[in-house]
Amino acid sequence: MGQYAFRRxxxxxxxxxxxxxxxxxxxxxxxxxxxDRERPVPREVVENLNRKYGLDRPMWQQYVDYLAGVxxxxxxxxxxxxxSRTVTDIIGDFLPTSATLGIVAVGLAVAIxxxxxxxxxxxxxxxxxxxxxxxxVVGYSIPSFIIGPLLIWICALWLGWLPTGGADTWRHxxxxxxxxxxxxxxxxxxxxxxxxxxxxxxxxVRTARAKGLRESMIVVRHALRNxxxxxxxxxxxxxxxxxxxxxxxxxxxxxxxxxxxxxxxxTDRDYPVLMGVTLLLAGxxxxxxxVVDLVYATLDPRIRYN
Amino acid sequence: xxxxxxxxxxxxxxxxxxxxxxxxxxxxxxxDVPKAAESSKPVEASKPAATAQPREQLFRVASTNPPVLxxxxxxxxxxxxxxxxxxxxxxxxxxxxxxxxxxxxxWEISPDQTTYTFTLRQGPTWSDGQPVTAKDYxxxxxxxxxxxxxxxxxxxLYPVKNAVKINTDGMEPxxxxxxxxxxxxxVVTLEEPAAYFLRLASTWTLFPLRExxxxxxxxxxxxxxxxVTNGPFLLREWKQDAQLTLERNDNYWGPKPTxxxxxxxxxxxxxxxxxxxxxxxxxxxxxxxTSFQIPAAQxxxxxxxxxxxxxxxxxxxxxxxxxxxxxxxxxxxxxxxRMALGxxxxxxxxxxxxxxxxxxxxxxxQPDGIVGRKPDIWQKEDVAxxxxxxxxxxxxxxxxxxxxxxxxxxxxxxxxxxxxxxQRWKDTxxxxxxxxxxxxxxxxxxxRGDEWKSLGHxxxxxxxxxYEDPNNWYNVLWDSHEDPGMFNTGWADPEYDQxxxxxxSELDRAKREQLYGQAEEVLARGYPAIPVFHxxxxxxxxxxxxxxxxxxxxxLVPLRAIAIN
Numbered sequence: 073m074g075q076y077a078f079r080r081x082x083x084x085x086x087x088x089x090x091x092x093x094x095x096x097x098x099x100x101x102x103x104x105x106x107x108d109r110e111r112p113v114p115r116e117v118v119e120n121l122n123r124k125y126g127l128d129r130p131m132w133q134q135y136v137d138y139l140a141g142v143x144x145x146x147x148x149x150x151x152x153x154x155x156s157r158t159v160t161d162i163i164g165d166f167l168p169t170s171a172t173l174g175i176v177a178v179g180l181a182v183a184i185x186x187x188x189x190x191x192x193x194x195x196x197x198x199x200x201x202x203x204x205x206x207x208x209v210v211g212y213s214i215p216s217f218i219i220g221p222l223l224i225w226i227c228a229l230w231l232g233w234l235p236t237g238g239a240d241t242w243r244h245x246x247x248x249x250x251x252x253x254x255x256x257x258x259x260x261x262x263x264x265x266x267x268x269x270x271x272x273x274x275x276x277v278r279t280a281r282a283k284g285l286r287e288s289m290i291v292v293r294h295a296l297r298n299x300x301x302x303x304x305x306x307x308x309x310x311x312x313x314x315x316x317x318x319x320x321x322x323x324x325x326x327x328x329x330x331x332x333x334x335x336x337x338x339t340d341r342d343y344p345v346l347m348g349v350t351l352l353l354a355g356x357x358x359x360x361x362x363v364v365d366l367v368y369a370t371l372d373p374r375i376r377y378n
Numbered sequence: 379x380x381x382x383x384x385x386x387x388x389x390x391x392x393x394x395x396x397x398x399x400x401x402x403x404x405x406x407x408x409x410d411v412p413k414a415a416e417s418s419k420p421v422e423a424s425k426p427a428a429t430a431q432p433r434e435q436l437f438r439v440a441s442t443n444p445p446v447l448x449x450x451x452x453x454x455x456x457x458x459x460x461x462x463x464x465x466x467x468x469x470x471x472x473x474x475x476x477x478x479x480x481x482x483x484x485w486e487i488s489p490d491q492t493t494y495t496f497t498l499r500q501g502p503t504w505s506d507g508q509p510v511t512a513k514d515y516x517x518x519x520x521x522x523x524x525x526x527x528x529x530x531x532x533x534x535l536y537p538v539k540n541a542v543k544i545n546t547d548g549m550e551p552x553x554x555x556x557x558x559x560x561x562x563x564x565v566v567t568l569e570e571p572a573a574y575f576l577r578l579a580s581t582w583t584l585f586p587l588r589e590x591x592x593x594x595x596x597x598x599x600x601x602x603x604x605x606v607t608n609g610p611f612l613l614r615e616w617k618q619d620a621q622l623t624l625e626r627n628d629n630y631w632g633p634k635p636t637x638x639x640x641x642x643x644x645x646x647x648x649x650x651x652x653x654x655x656x657x658x659x660x661x662x663x664x665x666x667x668t669s670f671q672i673p674a675a676q677x678x679x680x681x682x683x684x685x686x687x688x689x690x691x692x693x694x695x696x697x698x699x700x701x702x703x704x705x706x707x708x709x710x711x712x713x714x715x716r717m718a719l720g721x722x723x724x725x726x727x728x729x730x731x732x733x734x735x736x737x738x739x740x741x742x743x744q745p746d747g748i749v750g751r752k753p754d755i756w757q758k759e760d761v762a763x764x765x766x767x768x769x770x771x772x773x774x775x776x777x778x779x780x781x782x783x784x785x786x787x788x789x790x791x792x793x794x795x796x797x798x799x800x801q802r803w804k805d806t807x808x809x810x811x812x813x814x815x816x817x818x819x820x821x822x823x824x825x826r827g828d829e830w831k832s833l834g835h836x837x838x839x840x841x842x843x844x845y846e847d848p849n850n851w852y853n854v855l856w857d858s859h860e861d862p863g864m865f866n867t868g869w870a871d872p873e874y875d876q877x878x879x880x881x882x883s884e885l886d887r888a889k890r891e892q893l894y895g896q897a898e899e900v901l902a903r904g905y906p907a908i909p910v911f912h913x914x915x916x917x918x919x920x921x922x923x924x925x926x927x928x929x930x931x932x933x934l935v936p937l938r939a940i941a942i943n
Contacts, residue, residue: 104819109453111844112826112864113530116546120528155446156600157618165618224655236655237645238620323646326656328619332646341819 076377077366084358091354092142092347096135099343106152106341125152138347148351149344153337159348163330167352169239170317170329176245177252178311185257186303189264193299194291196269204261211258220251220324237326248325252318256310260303267299274298297371304371308364312357316349433922433942435638438662439935440653442669443619443644447600449582450522453530455668458582459934460642463624464607467585468496468515468564469576473747473930475846477576481510481586491571491885492539496564501631504588505607512558514586521592522583524551534583534844537572571883573890574847581845610635610938619644624937636925636941645670657918658686663942664919664926667693667933672916674734674791680918689918692736696745696930697842697913699737701784701799702825704834705906706868709780713905714771719836720908721757721764722806723799729911732798733791736914743851743901745912747930750848750881750894756902756909761806768807776808785814786838787821795838826866839865839907843931848894852878856906869906 105127107118122128126137141147148159188208192201227247228236238244271277272295280290317331330349337346369375444457449465452458468482479485483499502510522529523544535541539555555567568575578584591606592599599605602616610630615623622642626635643662645653650670656662665672672680680686703716710716725739741758744751757763765775773779784799786792793815800811816824824830825837843850854860857878858870874897881893915933919926925939 102820104817104821104823108819108822109530110822110840111453111842114533114863116525117528117530117532120525120532120545121530124526124528150597153445154443155448155451156597162618221651221655224652229655229659232659236659236661237652238643240620323649324652326645326649326652328617328644336647339818 073366073369073377077362080362080365081359084355084362087358088351088354091351092139093135095347095350096138099346100131102341104341106343108341125150138344142351148348151342151345153340153342153345159344162333162345163348163352166317166328166330166333169327170322170331171315173239173245173248173252173321173327173329174311174315174317176249177314178256178307180249180253181256181260181310182307184253185260186264186300188257189261190268190291190296192261192265193268193272194287201265204265208258208261211254214254216251216255216318216320217324219254220247220321223247223251224325237324239327239329244325244327248321248327251324252314252321256307256314259306259310263303263306264299267302268295271295271299300371301368304364304367308360308367309357312353312360316353316356435636435942436641437637437639437664437923437937437940437942438641438643439664439666440645440656440662440670441622441642441666442647442649444622444642447605447613447616448597449585450518450527450529450531450587452582455932455934458932459668460613460622460624461582461585462609462934463611463640463937464609464613465582465585466502466609467582468498468579470580471577471846475747477580492568494566494568494575496566498562498564499631500562502608503629503631505605505612505627505629507629508588508606509561510586510608511561512564513561514588515564515584516556516558517589518587519556519584520551520554521587521589523554529583531581531583531844534578534581537568537570537575537578539567539569541569571885572849573883573885573887574845574849577845577847577849611640614639619646633938635938637937640937640940642666651676654918663923665917667915667917667928667935670917671735672918677734686918689921691917691919691926693915693917693928693933694738694746694930695842695913695915695928695933696747696846697840698740698743698745699838699840699910699913700740700743701908701910702837702839702865702867703907704830704836704866704868706831707835709773710835712771713903714767715773716905716908717757718764718767718771718807719803719809720905721760721767722803723908723910724759724802725911728795728798732794735791736916737911738914740909740912742898743855743907743909744848744898745843747846748843748848748851749891750852750898752895752898752902755899757905764806768809776810779807779809781810781812783812783814783835784838785816785821785824785834785836787818788815792838826863830866831868836908840913842913846931848890849882852894852897852901853882856901865907867906869904871900871904874900874904 107113107121119128126134129137138149141149146160151157151159151162154162188204192204195201224236224247227234234243234246268291272291277290277295280294317329317334319331319335321327322329322331333345334349336342337349365377369377442456444460445454446452446457447461449461452461466480468480469477470480471477479499481498481502482496485494485496487494496512498510498512504510519535519538521527523532523535523538523541525545532545536545540549540553541555543549544551544554557565559565586608588606591604595601595604602613605613607613610627610632611624612627613622614625615621621644624640624642626638628634643656645656650673653662653665653670654673654676657665680690701719703710703719705711729735729737729739741756742751742753768774768776768779782803784796786796793813796813796815800813803809803811824834830837841851841855855864856869856874858875861867861869877893877897877900881890881897884890884893915928922943924941924943926935927939928935
């Protein structure tokens with residue numbers, strides 16, 4: 073298993089290289105550049121800027137130089153827009169905030185979503201099941217930029233319990249974490265429910281029932297482990313995406329995270345930052361997939377890697 | 379089972395109640411709900427309540443994250459606003475155009491008007507105690523004109539001798555026509571007389587810089603623990619994307635500001651709703667001027683609320699929004715067509731109903747405060763006249779006029795304007811309008827490209843003064859040599875070019891005004907672009923803040939004038 077994990081980690085690097093190449097290519101063919109401003113910049117100044125950042129070198133050289141910088145020095149370059157900051161500064165400053173928020177949100181989603189799914193599966197088509205389904209649909213369909221301001225209006229402006237935005241104390245994380253957790257919560261609940269319902273018809277569960285065990289014992293100890301496989305699958309991808317920061321939630325709650333850089337670095341054509349966050353996301357998704365596969369092995373003893 | 383049903387029913391009903399109680403507009407906002415003593419600032423005075431205790435001299439304002447704080451490298455209004463509070467330079471202008479010496483105690487101009495000798499006053503120091511000397515100015519100017527620095531605003535230094543050759547042609551920066559003959563004397567030599575040079579001397583690219591600090595720290599010299607400044611405020615803290623804190627400089631040589639601390643609370647771009655929510659919750663004292671507009675959807679509610687209405691502050695801005703027209707195309711070549719399009723627009727309608735923003739109708743391209751401006755000689759709105767002009771140009775009732783494209787960068791406001799123009803021009807002139815929008819950076823690139831030159835019709839344009847001098851409008855925008863790099867209208871008039879070139883070096887004020895006035899007449903006849911409105915700002919400021927006075931140029935807020943009651 074250790075060998076398997078190691079091989080999988082190595083396989084991440086070709087993936088990153090491919091992502092790097094495709095992204096680099098997209099930079100070259102997208103119109104507009106980092107020096108386009110509302111107030112037109114004289115041609116000579118643009119040339120000076122290109123020279124300063126090495127954008128006047130031939131394309132292949134830029135490709136190789138940047139890659140060399142990343143691989144040897146872990147240097148993703150300076151930000152074109154925020155002149156005194158490097159990409160590593162930016163990621164180092166904001167990833168922890170996004171990741172904390174993301175982990176709390178996923179934790180909430182797991183802690184509430186899975187039990188909700190289990191309860192629904194235990195009493196299919198009951199009032200509780202319908203209620204849970206209703207909540208799941210609501211949580212999944214209503215976009216975060218509607219729920220967010222609604223929560224702000226209720227909890228911060230009207231009731232005054234929580235601050236309207238920012239990220240200084242634990243209180244600031246409550247509303248954004250709740251908002252972020254709703255969609256994953258809904259997914260976890262539904263997936264758990266349907267997987268569990270599938271599994272309850274399996275032979276080994278019938279055996280356990282025939283043995284006279286309590287229903288809840290059967291579900292939790294025997295059936296749940298297998299039902300969690302699909303949940304682990306989506307859980308991996310969801311966690312990867314949430315950890316790097318959600319643009320909407322971070323904007324609505326003014327949380328200084330990495331999520332908004334995914335969008336603003338595109339409009340700003342801030343290539344180093346854009347490349348940095350893209351590679352970061354690719355790396356995290358790849359690792360998340362690896363973790364999910366390892367989790368499979370713990371959940372289902374029939375799965376073996378060699 | 380029964381219990382579960384009850385629980386379920388309660389849950390369902392509370393959710394229904396929750397959603398039912400969400401009004402489309404928050405109708406009642408209990409303003410006297412006791413707020414939790416929660417503050418998002420680490421060190422904070424008590425909440426602003428209607429008590430008699432004196433407030434801390436703390437001013438909290440909404441802002442977006444300033445990208446850069448190096449005075450030689452800034453390009454956007456947010457950064458300029460902060461830099462103007464922590465740095466200062468030779469001279470400053472007020473909104474009436476009166477000049478005052480800041481570091482410069484006095485200055486002499488040579489008879490041929492190409493040499494300026496500034497005598498610096500004794501007293502101004504850097505935040506680390508060193509005196510500000512003329513050498514700091516010499517270094518800063520040479521460093522900013524150096525092409526390796528790649529300053530966007532290097533053009534501000536172009537009137538200085540050799541500046542253009544240094545910035546574009548490889549000459550050594552040491553050849554720049556500026557010299558510190560001693561610690562308190564700065565001698566500047568210009569390429570040719572330039573009446574607007576003192577205006578440029580008040581801008582940030584000409585602020586002094588510390589050579590040793592920049593040499594030691596490189597680009598990171600602006601970090602709060604390394605930066606060295608010379609203004610009435612110090613950069614105390616900069617938590618990226620969260621907050622930027624300035625503190626009064628108690629060693630400032632001049633009159634000390636009343637304000638003790640200023641916190642720029644940073645919101646993400648497009649976060650005007652968040653900033654407004656924070657303002658209403660009492661977490662900030664003003665919505666600010668450089669970053670956020672009051673969301674159009676909230677204006678109605680704010681104007682109907684007694685308290686909020688009293689806190690609205692409108693201020694004039696030195697900028698004009700205009701529609702750029704491609705003068706090269708056959709159907710747009712005729713100035714009567716462009717004038718017809720301009721005369722058909724109801725500008726007040728655009729401001730109050732369509733865009734719902736503050737500002738004034740613009741008939742001339744130049745805003746108030748620019749010498750030479752003559753709004754009365756430009757055409758006014760007149761639908762009948764517009765129809766007549768179009769007919770005279772050969773397109774009676776719009777017959778035969780090709781479909782007109784209006785291009786804008788993707789944004790809610792410009793889309794509203796585009797849709798309005800589409801309807802307006804169709805109704806009044808019978809012209810069909812197609813709308814085209816593109817992402818911002820793509821839009822900027824397209825504007826200067828060949829595709830625009832051959833195929834483009836009109837686009838959303840506008841200009842804000844960098845400094846209030848006719849040079850920044852007449853010469854920089856409509857001179858046919860500058861046009862390709864600016865709005866690329868394709869309009870050219872040799873008489874205009876000659877007038878503005880002459881005016882640029884003319885030093886006699888009256889003659890200069892007369893020359894620019896003549897250029898204005900040519901512009902009014904030629905009508906290269908369609909003026910729509912002069913920008914005006916509108917923001918919210920708490921009633922206990924006094925001295926909040928945004929400048930007309932860029933809407934900057936000098937903190938030294940602010941006091942908290």
